[in-house]
Amino acid sequence: MLCSFFILSWYSSTVNDCALITETWYTKKHQDTLVGIPNDTLFRRDRLRGKGGGVCAYVRSSISCSVFVPGVGAQSRVNDVEILWLDCTLHDCHYFVACCYHPPKPKYNYSVLLMFCLVILITLIVCIVMLSL
Secondary structure, three states, rough: HHHHHHHHHHHOOOOOOOOEEOOOOOOOOOHHHHOOOOOEEEEOOOOOOOOOOOOOEEOOOOEEEEEEEOOOHHHHHHOOEEEEEEEEOOOOEEEEEEEOOOOOOOOOHHHHHHHHHHHHHHHHHHHHHHOOO
């Protein structure tokens, strides 16, 4: 947690609008009020079992942003793939942001992660095309 403190202290002193963090080790025991950053919104996807892992995103509060849940699997959990999708709007531009942790020895087949990301990207492209019509 000490390393996290220094990283988050550095980030809060920069002009960046977003920080994506992997290997947070956050659990439900870590309250947002303890790991949050003033003027930022914290989005988390904690590992449900076992230690390590987990991803989160700190996004400046001035940016319109929400969690995006793709229509693949419950809460975008496909064979323990740890991925957090965000739907953000900044200066009238729409962005989809993903923060993913791929462990050294995953419990899923590597091709599952690639296929999952490919399906999501194709879905996003279709959505963007449909919105532009």
